[in-house]
Amino acid sequence: MDNSPENSALSQNAAANPRVRFAPSPTGFLHVGSARTFIFNWLYARHNAGTMILRLDDTDVERNTDASVASIFDGLRWLNLGWDEEYKQSERLDLHRKVAWSIFEKGLAYRDFTPAHTGDSEKSGAQGTWLFNPGMPELSRAESDRRAAAGEPFALRFRVPRETGDQIRFTDAVYGPQSKAAADIEDFALLRSDGMPTYHLASCADDIDLRISHIIRGQDHLTNTFKHVLIFEAACARPPQFAHLPLLVAPDGTKLSKRRHGPVVSVTTYRDAGFLPEAFINFLCLLGWSPKNDREVMSLAELQEAFSLEGINRANAVVNFKEPATTPEETFDPKAVWLNAEHIRALPVDALSAQLLPIVREAGFQIDSAKMLRITPLIRERIKFLRDVLTAADFFFVDHLQPYDPTELIPQKGDAAMAAKVLQKAKDVLAHTEFKHDPLDQALRAAAQELGVKAGQMFQPIRVAVCGRKNAPPLFETLEVLGRNTTLARIDDAEQKLATPAA
RNA sequence: GGCGCUAUCGUCUAACGGUUAGGACACGGCCCUCUCAAGGCCGGUAUACGGGUUCGAUUCCCGUUAGCGCUACCA
Numbered sequence: 298m299d300n301s302p303e304n305s306a307l308s309q310n311a312a313a314n315p316r317v318r319f320a321p322s323p324t325g326f327l328h329v330g331s332a333r334t335f336i337f338n339w340l341y342a343r344h345n346a347g348t349m350i351l352r353l354d355d356t357d358v359e360r361n362t363d364a365s366v367a368s369i370f371d372g373l374r375w376l377n378l379g380w381d382e383e384y385k386q387s388e389r390l391d392l393h394r395k396v397a398w399s400i401f402e403k404g405l406a407y408r409d410f411t412p413a414h415t416g417d418s419e420k421s422g423a424q425g426t427w428l429f430n431p432g433m434p435e436l437s438r439a440e441s442d443r444r445a446a447a448g449e450p451f452a453l454r455f456r457v458p459r460e461t462g463d464q465i466r467f468t469d470a471v472y473g474p475q476s477k478a479a480a481d482i483e484d485f486a487l488l489r490s491d492g493m494p495t496y497h498l499a500s501c502a503d504d505i506d507l508r509i510s511h512i513i514r515g516q517d518h519l520t521n522t523f524k525h526v527l528i529f530e531a532a533c534a535r536p537p538q539f540a541h542l543p544l545l546v547a548p549d550g551t552k553l554s555k556r557r558h559g560p561v562v563s564v565t566t567y568r569d570a571g572f573l574p575e576a577f578i579n580f581l582c583l584l585g586w587s588p589k590n591d592r593e594v595m596s597l598a599e600l601q602e603a604f605s606l607e608g609i610n611r612a613n614a615v616v617n618f619k620e621p622a623t624t625p626e627e628t629f630d631p632k633a634v635w636l637n638a639e640h641i642r643a644l645p646v647d648a649l650s651a652q653l654l655p656i657v658r659e660a661g662f663q664i665d666s667a668k669m670l671r672i673t674p675l676i677r678e679r680i681k682f683l684r685d686v687l688t689a690a691d692f693f694f695v696d697h698l699q700p701y702d703p704t705e706l707i708p709q710k711g712d713a714a715m716a717a718k719v720l721q722k723a724k725d726v727l728a729h730t731e732f733k734h735d736p737l738d739q740a741l742r743a744a745a746q747e748l749g750v751k752a753g754q755m756f757q758p759i760r761v762a763v764c765g766r767k768n769a770p771p772l773f774e775t776l777e778v779l780g781r782n783t784t785l786a787r788i789d790d791a792e793q794k795l796a797t798p799a800a
Numbered sequence: 801g802g803c804g805c806u807a808u809c810g811u812c813u814a815a816c817g818g819u820u821a822g823g824a825c826a827c828g829g830c831c832c833u834c835u836c837a838a839g840g841c842c843g844g845u846a847u848a849c850g851g852g853u854u855c856g857a858u859u860c861c862c863g864u865u866a867g868c869g870c871u872a873c874c875a
Binding site for chain 1 (some may be wrong): 801802803804805806807810811812813814815822823824825826833834835836837838839866867868869870871872873874875
C-alpha cells in the first residue's frame with residue numbers, strides 16, 4: 298500500500314483554485330480558535346483564487362444544538378468574510394454510508410458486535426493501549442452477515458493493516474513529513490451501531506465528494522490524520538494536502554475552554570466589547586502565523602496578500618488575557634486591544650462615526666449623524682474599543698453633566714478664587730468670541746495673560762466645567778462642537794458648584 | 801501507560817550554520833503638549849537542560865525535562 302505519496306509535496310499541491318473548508322461541529326458557541334481556523338482557510342482560499350466552503354459537521358445528534366448553530370453563524374456573520382458554498386453533514390448521510398459500505402465490501406472494514414463503551418472506558422488511559430475488540434476482526438463474512446441479519450447491533454470498524462508493519466505517512470504543510478506505525482493505530486469506527494457515521498468517516502467522505510484540496514484545521518487533528526489517510530486510500534481517493542494549525546491556549550498553557558476561562562473564548566465577546574472585526578482578524582492571524590517582515594497592523598487586503606501556509610508556525614500560541622479578569626480591558630490580550638485601537642485610528646472619520654452612532658443611540662442618546670461626525674475626530678485617538686465612545690464623549694451627549702467634584706475645577710498651583718476668577722473671565726470672553734478653534738485659542742490665551750495666570754490654569758477650570766472631568770479631548774475643538782449656549786450654561790453651573798462646596 | 805507534536809524576552813514573533821539574537825505588545829524614563837490620548841526617542845528582560853556534528857550552532861542529530869494533542873460507537 299502506498300501510504301507515502303511523494304506527489305503530496307507542498308509545491309505541487311499549491312496549485313491554483315484550491316477548495317478549502319471550515320467544518321465546525323455545532324456543540325457550542327463559536328470559539329476563537331475555530332474563528333482563527335475559519336480565517337486561515339478563508340485567507341488561503343482568497344489568496345489563491347480558491348473556493349471557501351462552510352460545512353456543518355453535525356453528525357453527533359446527541360450534542361448538536363440549534364443555539365450553537367445560531368452562535369456559529371452569528372460569529373461568522375460578524376467576521377464578515379463570507380463563504381462560497383455551504384453544506385450540512387446531516388443531509389449527506391447516504392453518501393457517508395455508501396462510502397463506509399464500499400470500504401466494507403473491499404474487506405477493509407468489519408462489523409464489531411461488541412456493545413458500545415460509554416464515556417472514559419478502561420480502553421484508554423494508564424491501563425494500556427486498546428486496538429480492537431477481541432474476536433471481531435476475525436469474524437467470518439458469513440457469520441458477520443448472519444448476525445447482522447438476525448438484527449444484532451454492530452459498529453463498522455476500519456481494519457487497520459497492522460500486521461504488515463507499514464508506516465502510514467503524509468506530509469503536512471506546517472509540520473512536515475509525518476509517519477506513524479499502523480501497529481499503533483486502533484481499529485476506529487466508521488459507522489455507529491445506530492447507523493450514524495462517525496466524524497472520521499463523514500469528514501473524509503465529504504472531503505472527497507466536495508473535492509477538498511487542502512484541509513487546514515487545528516493541530517488536535519494531527520494524529521487523527523493517519524486514520525483519515527487510511528480512509529482516503531480505502532476509498533480510492535488521493536488524500537488532500539493537510540495543514541495543521543498550532544493550538545490557541547490560555548496563559549496557564551491549557552486549552553481554551555469556556556468552562557475554565559469564561560467568555561474570552563467566545564467570538565461574540567469581542568464583538569460585544571467593541572472590537573472591529575478587522576482588528577480581531579488581524580490579532581488572530583498573528584497568533585501562529587507571521588508575515589516574516591515585522592508587519593503587524595494589517596488590513597484584511599494586506600493579510601490576504603501576505604498569507605501563506607509557509608508562515609504558519611508549530612508551537613501553541615498563548616492568548617494572553619488575565620485569568621481573573623476584573624476590567625474589560627484585562628479580559629483581552631493587550632495586543633488585541635492595541636490592534637483594535639490601531640484599526641479604529643486607521644478608519645476614515647465618516648466610517649468610524651457610522652460605527653459609533655448605533656452604539657450611542659442604543660445607549661439612549663438622541664444624537665444625529667452630523668453631530669457624531671463632528672465628535673468622532675475628537676475621540677478617535679482616545680478610544681480602544683468602539684464602546685469607549687460612551688465614556689470618552691459622554692459630555693457631548695447629555696443635557697446635564699453628571700455630578701463631579703468641584704475641587705476638580707481648581708487649577709494646578711491655584712485655589713478656588715483663581716478658579717472663580719477664570720470662570721468669570723471665560724464667560725465674558727466666550728460671550729462674544731466666535732466658536733471656532735483659532736479665535737477661541739487666541740481669545741482664551743489672551744484672557745489668561747490678562748488675568749496673569751498660565752494658559753493651563755486658564756484651560757483646566759473651563760475644561761472641567763464643560764466636560765465634568767480633567768481628562769478630555771482638546772479644549773477648543775470641544776467648545777466648538779459644544780457651542781456657545783451649552784458652554785456658557787455649564788460654566789454657570791460650575792460657578793455655582795464652586796460657590797457651594799460639597800456639603 | 802502507548803503514540804504523536806512542540807520548546808527564542810512576561811506575551812506574539814524574526815533570524816531556513818556565521819547577527820552586538822531583530823521587531824511588536826506590555827512595562828519604565830524622557831520629549832512634545834491646554835489635560836488625556838496619539839506621536840517621537842531611550843531602556844531592561846530570551847535561545848529549557850545535557851551531549852554530539854561542525855572552523856562555527858537559536859538553527860542539524862541524540863538524550864533529558866516540560867507542555868500540549870490523540871488514544872470514544874465526541875468532534
